[in-house]
Amino acid sequence: MEYLPNFKTHRPSTAAEAVKFFAESDEPRYLAGGTDLVVNVRRGIETPQTMIDLTGVEEMTGISDAGGGLRIGGATVLREIAESPIVRERYAAVAEAAGEVAGPTHRDYGTLGGNLFLDTRCLYYNQSEWWRASNDYCLKKAGEVCHVAPSGKRCFAAFSGDVAPALLVHEAEVELAGPGGTRRVPLQDIYRNDGLDHLATQPGELLVAVYLPASTAGIPSTYVKSRVRGSIDFPLAGVAVRLQRDGADVSDLVVALTAVNPYPHFVKGMDAHVGKPLDDEALDAIRDTVRTQAKPMQTTTVAPWYRRRVVGALARRLVSKLYEAQG
Amino acid sequence: MSKSMLSLTVNGRTRDDVVPDNMLLVDYLREVVGATGTKVGCDGGECGACTVIVDGKARHACLTLAVSCNGKAVETVESLERNGRMSALQRAFNEKLGAQCGFCTPGMIMASEALLRHTPNPNDDDIRRELAANICRCTGYVKIIESVHAAVAETSAKEAAE
Numbered sequence A: 001m002e003y004l005p006n007f008k009t010h011r012p013s014t015a016a017e018a019v020k021f022f023a024e025s026d027e028p029r030y031l032a033g034g035t036d037l038v039v040n041v042r043r044g045i046e047t048p049q050t051m052i053d054l055t056g057v058e059e060m061t062g063i064s065d066a067g068g069g070l071r072i073g074g075a076t077v078l079r080e081i082a083e084s085p086i087v088r089e090r091y092a093a094v095a096e097a098a099g100e101v102a103g104p105t106h107r108d109y110g111t112l113g114g115n116l117f118l119d120t121r122c123l124y125y126n127q128s129e130w131w132r133a134s135n136d137y138c139l140k141k142a143g144e145v146c147h148v149a150p151s152g153k154r155c156f157a158a159f160s161g162d163v164a165p166a167l168l169v170h171e172a173e174v175e176l177a178g179p180g181g182t183r184r185v186p187l188q189d190i191y192r193n194d195g196l197d198h199l200a201t202q203p204g205e206l207l208v209a210v211y212l213p214a215s216t217a218g219i220p221s222t223y224v225k226s227r228v229r230g231s232i233d234f235p236l237a238g239v240a241v242r243l244q245r246d247g248a249d250v251s252d253l254v255v256a257l258t259a260v261n262p263y264p265h266f267v268k269g270m271d272a273h274v275g276k277p278l279d280d281e282a283l284d285a286i287r288d289t290v291r292t293q294a295k296p297m298q299t300t301t302v303a304p305w306y307r308r309r310v311v312g313a314l315a316r317r318l319v320s321k322l323y324e325a326q327g
Numbered sequence B: 001m002s003k004s005m006l007s008l009t010v011n012g013r014t015r016d017d018v019v020p021d022n023m024l025l026v027d028y029l030r031e032v033v034g035a036t037g038t039k040v041g042c043d044g045g046e047c048g049a050c051t052v053i054v055d056g057k058a059r060h061a062c063l064t065l066a067v068s069c070n071g072k073a074v075e076t077v078e079s080l081e082r083n084g085r086m087s088a089l090q091r092a093f094n095e096k097l098g099a100q101c102g103f104c105t106p107g108m109i110m111a112s113e114a115l116l117r118h119t120p121n122p123n124d125d126d127i128r129r130e131l132a133a134n135i136c137r138c139t140g141y142v143k144i145i146e147s148v149h150a151a152v153a154e155t156s157a158k159e160a161a162e
């Protein structure tokens, strides 16, 4: 008990009330499942004075049809998304990615919002207070240097959520509620390529829901990750692919990555493969393009060169699999 | 220190307690309720020793605030016995050597209990998948899988006899 700061907890029942509590509280944090935040609080990485517990906000849970697309509440638990027949049918990669997060118990109460707002991760950061203290902390929290790239002033901690790349390839938008009102933006816009500060949202903005558009419903997609233990671990590299084939040609190809940069992002240059058949040369080119855009650093126990190799290989494999399956 | 009123059921009994807002469910269960069956094995979410059932679903008591359980039903390993007799799962873990040192066992049993409630007849893959968040340093897992199967067999034999 003494290892947790002495915070106060609020349990709002609407999103508007949650936003209001946030604006009026001292050092507040939104708390959903707590599978990331409570770990970080217990390790002294986060020191909130107020917790705003979202588990009582009903409007933020559940999956519903939205004009041929879907609305998924921001506090919907990952198991519900992974097992939802309609998500599996329309946005396969999203269900697959949700089913690959952590272990089954985490998916029973870990939420989509928590997954998208996950803190970035690093070997030198996700450690206990005494571990970090004995290492003079680091740039991301309480320290002066980055142990991964000591000469610079940048943090390379990797965004390691599984679901974001799957939502990116299906062109998801997020509804954010904040002190200034509600807005809807493409998912990519809430991230920036900076391990210290990877969220481009305003302080206090709450992810109320994710919207998946009808335009990408049913286009074949898939997600895969590499990890140390197949049962439970964060991704070392994760790839989502959306691919539509028309005869011998690829008519639509979108690839997004996670865990190899401080933010999840689209792979640029995939359009070059649209309108053509997919041969081995094209697959090798896709693999190499992915490798150049993945910039993993020594933020995991596994070497960066391996993560770069594996992310390219996974992308090549998924693109080939989706193409062949529609042959 | 901020405190809140917590009204919930623990193992079927209604309780009202005033608890600190920053108290973890596992500390509430062990120190306030006195139900020490639930264990703590890691510094958060890695091992599954603290697994309990909240409103029918498995949950880590070490990552859950006690006050988040207001109005909910919490079940721990202590809830399984009936009049001093172990449940089929408990007996199977004991007899099939699914428990050695026993530290992971309350969490393993509660995760298995959650599994059997939504998948009453699991195959090996179901068991492996649904117990993947629970770590055991002793058994090598094979005996744990056998224990879950044995519990299912005992329960269905009993149902057939009735």
Ligand SMILES: Cc1cc2nc3c(=O)[nH]c(=O)nc-3n(C[C@H](O)[C@H](O)[C@H](O)COP(=O)(O)OP(=O)(O)OC[C@H]3O[C@@H](n4cnc5c(N)ncnc54)[C@H](O)[C@@H]3O)c2cc1C
Pocket (backbone or CB within 6 Å): A029, A030, A031, A032, A033, A034, A035, A036, A037, A038, A039, A054, A074, A075, A078, A100, A101, A102, A103, A106, A109, A110, A111, A112, A113, A114, A115, A116, A117, A118, A119, A160, A161, A162, A163, A205, A206, A207, A208, A232, A233, A234, A235, B044, B045, B046
């Ligand atoms: C052992 C272990 C393994 C894990 N493995 C993986 C893995 O493989 N892949 C993976 O992706 N994750 C993994 N996780 C992390 C985590 O379980 C999931 O990412 C989960 O989805 C987080 O959701 P949560 O509801 O628990 O978030 P919380 O911990 O409650 O919140 C996380 C962050 O998001 C913010 N937040 C939560 N909800 C909202 C909202 N609606 N609006 C705005 N901000 C919000 C919180 O303030 C906090 O900063 C793992 C965790 C553990 C302990």
Ligand code: SF4
Pocket (backbone or CB within 6 Å): A121, A122, A123, A124, A125, A138, A139, A140, A141, A145, A146, A147, A148, A149, A154, A155, A156, A157, A195, A299
């Ligand atoms: S990348 Fe550097 S600054 Fe960022 S968490 Fe790791 S050690 Fe700290």
Ligand code: FES
Pocket (backbone or CB within 6 Å): B039, B040, B041, B042, B043, B044, B045, B046, B047, B048, B049, B050, B051, B060, B061, B062, B063
């Ligand atoms: S004590 Fe809760 S998961 Fe280890």
Ligand code: FES
Pocket (backbone or CB within 6 Å): B098, B099, B100, B101, B102, B103, B104, B105, B135, B136, B137, B138, B139
């Ligand atoms: S029996 Fe010892 S940890 Fe599982």
